[in-house]
Amino acid sequence: MTKIEILKTMVHTDQKNASAWFLLGLEYSELGDRGEALLAFTQALAYGDEELKNNIVGELNKLSQVKPLRNGGSVHEAGTFQTRDIHTPVTLRVIEGGKHLRKNKGEVRISTLDKNVSFAEVGGLQDVKEAVRMKIVQPFLATGLCKPIRQKPGSGVLLYGPPGCGKTFFAKATAGECNATLLHVKATDILDSRVGASEQNIRTLFRTARTQKPAILFFDELDALGYAREKNSSAWKRGINDFFFMELEGEASRADKLLIMGATNMPWDVDPGFHRPGCFDQLIFVGPPDAEAREIIFRLKLEGRPSEPIDFAQLAGWTDLYSGADIEYVVELATEQVLHDFLTTGVERPIMMSDLRESIAATRPTTIEWLRTAKNYVKYANDEGLYDGVEHFLAKHKRI
Structure with missing residues (x-):
């Protein structure tokens, strides 16, 4: 067990x-996890x-000098992660999800997730849940029923939407519903x-995924891998793009328990070729959380x-x-306000409404800029219905 795990067991x-x-706070401070x-x-x-309070005040003063980062996040983080050793021609590291470790040359990282996250936790x-059940989960689980009619049990699915709205977590929940292992890979x-190294990494990923069936191979930041050819001036990136597309097409011909999923904040930057049948031909919009989710x-x-x-x-x-x-x-801003009052007055109090x-009044939704950009694509580039999901969302929010 890690030191953090031991301390979390103690406070539990x-x-x-x-x-x-206090020691747990010190450990998180060392890791840079301010919240x-x-x-x-x-x-x-x-x-x-x-x-002890005097020591805590000193640490809080240090922490208050660090500006908080507004990083993207999912609806909430859940699930127990595990590591596995996988042997492939290219060194492959399967790491605990959520850790940001330095990648060595010739090494590919895959995060795996246990099958214990479901839609009940979203x-x-x-x-969105109903669309995923109909288009992904049911065909994936009913492989035996699909064979007589030669239906592919789940084709490629692309989740798209604003940053921080839970696309990655939704992929984890989909894997849980399918009783499959999620292999989470980022473009980075x-x-x-190095010449040919990216192509070898892609080949290794698909080969490894086939040994983990039933599995979902989930590509985060898909636009970085499948960038639109007409916008791509780099011959190096175009070569990677073509090789990735070739692997996807090859996988589409196999009617087995391997589903390909992707996520992107910029679906309009994904090459149209990736929307062909068998690739990422199903687009599902994951928008800002509704009132129940909030x-x-x-x-x-x-x-x-304390509140x-x-x-x-x-x-x-x-x-x-x-x-x-x-x-x-x-919530972090509200917590900081409580700590600031304690440091200045010495009076402890809970978080109040x-x-x-006041924290809400001092912020604004970061999704608005994305939605306004999407609105233009819906208006001028939705002839094939790729963005119907966001179009329906915008129809309910006419003020955007």
Whole structure:
């Protein structure tokens, strides 16, 4: 077990173990996980003695000098990850999901996820869930029924939408529904400046995925791999693009339990050739969380933080079009306000509705710019119906 895992076990066993909370905060600070560090230090403040509180104040002062990052996030992180050793011609590292480790030359990283995440853990988004069940899950699970009519049990699926709205988490939940292993790959894990190395990495990924069946091979940041030819002036990238397309077409001819999925924030930058049948021919829009999902996200992000009774429905009503990452940022700002008041007055207090309201007033949904860009594509480049999902969403939000 890692040091963080040991400390988390300690605070789970004894919620009032201030020293363990403090040490956990120090560990998260070392990792640069500011939000988790703030949460741990807040708990340590609630249960610690005066001597420990002085140490906590010192660490909070250090932490307050670091500007928080607004990074993308999913609806919420869940699932237990595991590592596996895989032997292939190219060195292949299967790592614990969520870790950002340096990639050595000649090495490809794949994150794997246990089959314990399902749609039940995704709040709201009922229309998206139903579309995925009909287009992906049921054909994937009914392989025996598909064979007599020669239907491919699940073709390539591309999830698209604004950053921070949970496309990656939705892919994990899809894998759970399919009782399949999710092999999560980012474009940065494949692309290599050495001649032929990127193509070899792609070949290795597909070969490895076939040994892990039933599996879903999930390409994050697909636009970086399958960039549109008419926008691509790099012969190197075009070669990778062509090789990737060739592997996809080869996989489409196999009626087995391997599903190809992708995610992108910029579907208009993906080469049209990748939308052919058998490749990423099914596009599913994953938009900003609806009111039900926003309530759930607020509950998750405030869980474990001292707070007064919260009206989650009202918070959801105030945050229309906010992504999951935006809501996480709102909660972090509110937590910082509580800590700031403690540092300046010495008075401890819980997070209040007024803190969250002020944090919401100081922010805006980061999805709006993306949706306005998508609106132009819907208007001028949706002849084939690729963006029908976002078109229906925009029809319900005419103010965008």
